[in-house]
Amino acid sequence: MSAPSIRMTKARKVSIAGIATAGAAAITLSLVPAGATPAEAAPVNAKAAPAAVSAEAVQAAVLSTGADAQKSSLDTQVQAAVEKAVQAKADTKNAAEAAVKKATAEVAAKKAAAANAAKKAAAAPAAAPKTYANNLDGWIREALDIMDKHDIPGTYNGLHRNIIRESSGNPRAINNWDINAQNGIPSKGLLQVIQPTFNAYHVKGTPFDLYHPVANIVAAANYAADRYGTIDNVFGAY
Template sequence: MSKHFLTHGHGRALSRHHKIAAAGVAALGAAAIGLSAVPSSASTTATTSETALPAAKVAYSTEPIKNVRADITDPTAGAGLKIEKIEARFEAKREAAARAAAERKAAAAAAERKAEEARRAEEAASRAAERARLKAEARKAVPKAYSDTLDGWIRESLAIMRKHGIPGSYEGIRRNIMRESSGNPKAINLWDINARNGIPSKGLLQVIPPTFEAYHVPGTSKNIYDPVANIVAACNYAADKYGTMDNVDSAY
């Protein structure tokens, strides 16, 4: 075994070179410690300046927080205003629609009234035109002789009625004559209420004197027993009260 190695429990012997190296390392370490212990002038100045500066106070402010809150609140307020404007526009449109509907309804009612008035005026004009036509035809008609019979009396009466625009038909007149007087132009009722009142019904169509006078047609006899005068006056009365003698089916 080499002499440089020791037995168990002893350290290894250092060579001369090892000892010199260890001493150099120790010297370098001591120098480094010395340099770090002595501060340089620049470091001292910097440290002194930093030490001389007073500690700056930290100021706290709520302004940024307020601004943030405003930024959050303002959009919400703007949205609320927009909703109110939209609702106002919808309400205005609804009211405008209601007004328009009411105006349309009023216009329709007015148009309906106007149409009804026009219809009535047209009907009145038509009736007037028909009466005028009948009168014109009567004036143009060639006078003809009528037999002195019930048939002749009715036909002559119809010619006069057409001339004066009085409605009635041959059948309607004859039917009422047969019921009222059986065709007797001198018939008189002495038993009904008119007779008891002193104004008995007379003639073919049993007309009372006041009615005959009120509805007498010019150009006919003023004798209530005259067949033609009696028929024409009675038909004139029936036209005023019932529309036409054709509508009369009982005592009138």
């Protein structure tokens, strides 16, 4: 009875060994990629089988490789964003500097233009004052310029006509026989003006002298404008 028992034990051992061998072969085949070369497909000895990579290890390796690739891509994007920001800052700084230079140049140009204009104005000879002849024609023309500045109406002909009638062009003429003379305020000058009228209608800028030819004309024209609208409307005693 004991001998058969021993044989069965051996048979079991053979069976177990066969199963183990088949299992190792299966593991070996599962690790060989499809389309591998004969050398790559060479069986792995039983001792190497336990070193086969597990599915979890393969998955971890794949995930690690993907994470590394994603990290590298993010690093590249971050670097690109940093470079872009630096360039934008540089461009803004350059634009600001260019604007400052342009404004400074414009101000300098305006200052230079103003300085040149002032220099030219200072170098230009002063306009010679207008002169008038010391005669009836010159007195009338000077009076007209003063009247124009003070908005007093009148023309050369209107003044000349009344002067000739009143004094014949004599600035020292005086009336000693009319009612004004009888009242002690005789008419005087080119347009025969009494002192109270001259005082009331004297124009600033002219001498305060009833006998002064220009002062006499302007005061008389100012009075005539107030009473008759203009000296041109006067054709007799006024």
